[in-house]
Amino acid sequence: MPLADPPLLDVRDLVARYPLSPASAMPPFGGLRQRQRWLQAVDGVSFTVARGEAVGLVGESGCGKSTLVSLIARLSDPVSGHIVFDGIDLATHAAAHAARAPWRRRMQMVFQDPHDSLDPRKTAFDAVADPLRRLLGLQGQALRDRVLDVAQRVHLGADLLQRRPHELSGGQAARVGIARALGPGPELLILDEPTAAIDVSVQAGVLALLDRLRRELGLAIVFVSHDLGVVRLLCERVLVMREGRIVDQGPAHALFDQPRHPYTAALAASIPHFPGK
Numbered sequence: 001m002p003l004a005d006p007p008l009l010d011v012r013d014l015v016a017r018y019p020l021s022p023a024s025a026m027p028p029f030g031g032l033r034q035r036q037r038w039l040q041a042v043d044g045v046s047f048t049v050a051r052g053e054a055v056g057l058v059g060e061s062g063c064g065k066s067t068l069v070s071l072i073a074r075l076s077d078p079v080s081g082h083i084v085f086d087g088i089d090l091a092t093h094a095a096a097h098a099a100r101a102p103w104r105r106r107m108q109m110v111f112q113d114p115h116d117s118l119d120p121r122k123t124a125f126d127a128v129a130d131p132l133r134r135l136l137g138l139q140g141q142a143l144r145d146r147v148l149d150v151a152q153r154v155h156l157g158a159d160l161l162q163r164r165p166h167e168l169s170g171g172q173a174a175r176v177g178i179a180r181a182l183g184p185g186p187e188l189l190i191l192d193e194p195t196a197a198i199d200v201s202v203q204a205g206v207l208a209l210l211d212r213l214r215r216e217l218g219l220a221i222v223f224v225s226h227d228l229g230v231v232r233l234l235c236e237r238v239l240v241m242r243e244g245r246i247v248d249q250g251p252a253h254a255l256f257d258q259p260r261h262p263y264t265a266a267l268a269a270s271i272p273h274f275p276g277k
């Protein structure tokens with residue numbers, strides 16, 4: 001048997017925390033010491049993602065999903081742990097320098113609310129063009145060609161490219177966010193609830209598009225969602241997160257159809273429209 005390929009992403013023992021506000025750090029009886037206390041939002045997380053693999057990350061609100069993926073995308077710094085991307089430990093690179101790092105083009109992120117994450121002053125064209133200028137050094141006709149090519153891939157008409165975010169529908173803005181992330185040609189796409197902000201009726205279209213794109217482009221994805229039905233459709237493997245830890249993981253169908261871990265079972269049962277029942 002051939003040796004297994006090393007994973008594209010290998011996250012090990014990742015820890016991140018937030019300072020708790022002084023009010024909650026105050027001892028109950030007005031004690032003298034005010035030692036800083038911390039919320040361990042990511043509490044020793046390890047998992048891998050293979051090339052081209054679709055991994056879902058689920059768990060209730062506040063369990064640490066967004067914190068975890070923002071560490072991996074190097075938008076914030078962990079306290080400790082490793083984020084090994086294709087053999088390079090990104091945890092040793094400060095988040096402050098990530099925007100221009102050579103690996104940035106290879107790992108891109110799609111945010112929850114496109115109307116929120118896109119610059120309101122910029123046209124859709126510039127939203128897609130900016131990372132291409134910054135990361136690939138494209139300009140002029142080559143830049144325009146690449147923007148149009150990516151826009152076409154996500155079914156964004158050229159006329160929409162001249163609009164600013166507030167002139168786009170939720171579904172259109174979501175497509176701009178996806179086009180922006182796909183432009184540099186990433187191998188890993190991290191999506192944090194990419195359809196949470198859009199109307200249910202257009203969600204399905206965006207999800208089908210994502211599924212097709214990732215197969216066509218051989219993309220690995222980490223897909224954050226609280227919607228287990230969506231995760232089951234899109235992802236091969238699922239990680240279940242609770243209070244900063246991965247408490248269960250496995251193939252999507254097995255995990256939700258015959259959940260063995262009580263927390264996964266509770267999570268599956270708590271979703272009324274969950275197709276697996």
Ligand SMILES: Nc1ncnc2c1ncn2[C@@H]1O[C@H](COP(=O)(O)OP(=O)(O)OP(=O)(O)O)[C@@H](O)[C@H]1O
Nearest residue numbers: 018019039041060061062063064065066067068226
């Ligand atoms: N900037 C911050 N400062 C302090 N605490 C934070 C900050 N961001 C998140 N937290 C806390 O860290 C924990 C994890 O938050 P996080 O946003 O990662 O959860 P989540 O799983 O993405 O939730 P949701 O499903 O609601 O998006 C929560 O308890 C949250 O209140």
Ligand SMILES: [Mg+2]
Nearest residue numbers: 065066067192
């Ligand atoms: Mg979140």
